[in-house]
Each structure stands twice: as structure tokens, then as C-alpha cells.
Amino acid sequence: MILESAVLPVKPTLQPGFEEAFRQASAIISSMxxxxxxxxxxxxxNGNQYLLLVWWETLEDHTVGFRQSEQYQEWRKLLHHFYEPFPVVEHYSEVSLGTG
Structure with missing residues (x-):
């Protein structure tokens, strides 16, 4: 399992529209x-900044399966115009701490 994280800098005053668009976009990503x-x-x-966390089974489920899909184009249309600058997306794998 991997964790995708993205800090989303939303243009000032666009937060309400962004949150509504994200509610719509949530149905897209959750179907992948x-x-x-x-x-x-x-x-x-900073009320213009959001943190998106998405858990995926594999890195490729996000980078290939989602990002190269038709559904991603719909996601882009809903959300990408809200960002300035464009978000940096990073992926993390869990570190086993051996605590049980």
C-alpha cells in the first residue's frame, strides 16, 4: 500500500468552489x-491550502491507472484551475517499526 500526498494551494477566495468541486471529484477517484x-x-x-491524502494499493494504480485514464481528464477539468502554483504530489511507503 502507498500513500499519495499533495499540498493543494487554492487561489484566494476560491475555497468554497474548490470544496464543492472536490466533493464531485471524490466520486471519480473513489471509483478507480x-x-x-x-x-x-x-x-x-492558511485557509487557502489543503492537504490531500490518498491511499492506493500500488504506485502504478495512481501513476498509470488513474493518471492515464479518461476519469483523470474529468478530475483535471473539475480541479486543476483552482491551484496556484500547481501542487507537488509525492508518494510514501510505510516504514515498519517492528513494534508488533
Whole structure:
């Protein structure tokens, strides 16, 4: 399992529209092969910034299965015009701490 993280810098004053568009976009991502779950968090110090966390079964489920799909084009149309600058997306794998 991998964790995708993206800090989403939303243009000032567009937060309400972004949140509504993200509600619509959530149905897209949650229908994808390999999707496990996702969360969206608004930054308390900067209300224009959000943190998106998405859990995928594999890296390729996100980078190939989602990003190269027709559904991703719909996702882009709904969300990408809200960002400035464009978000950096990173992927993480869990570190086993051997604690049980």
C-alpha cells in the first residue's frame, strides 16, 4: 500500500468552489482500480491550502491507472484551475517499526 500526498494551494477566495468541486471529484477517484481511501484537510494557518491524502494499493494504480485514464481528464477539468502554483504530489511507503 502507498500513500499519495499533495499540498493543494487554492487561489484566494476560491475555497468554497474548490470544496464543492472536490466533493464531485471524490466520486471519480473513489471509483478507480486500486483506490483504498482518501482524506482532504484544510490548513488551519492558511485557509487557502489543503492537504490531500490518498491511499492506493500500488504506485502504478495512481501513476498509470488513474493518471492515464479518461476519469483523470474529468478530475483535471473539475480541479486543476483552482491551484496556484500547481501542487507537488509525492508518494510514501510505510516504514515498519517492528513494534508488533
Amino acid at each position: 482500480q486500486g483506490y483504498i481511501r482518501h482524506e482532504l484537510h484544510r490548513c488551519m494557518e
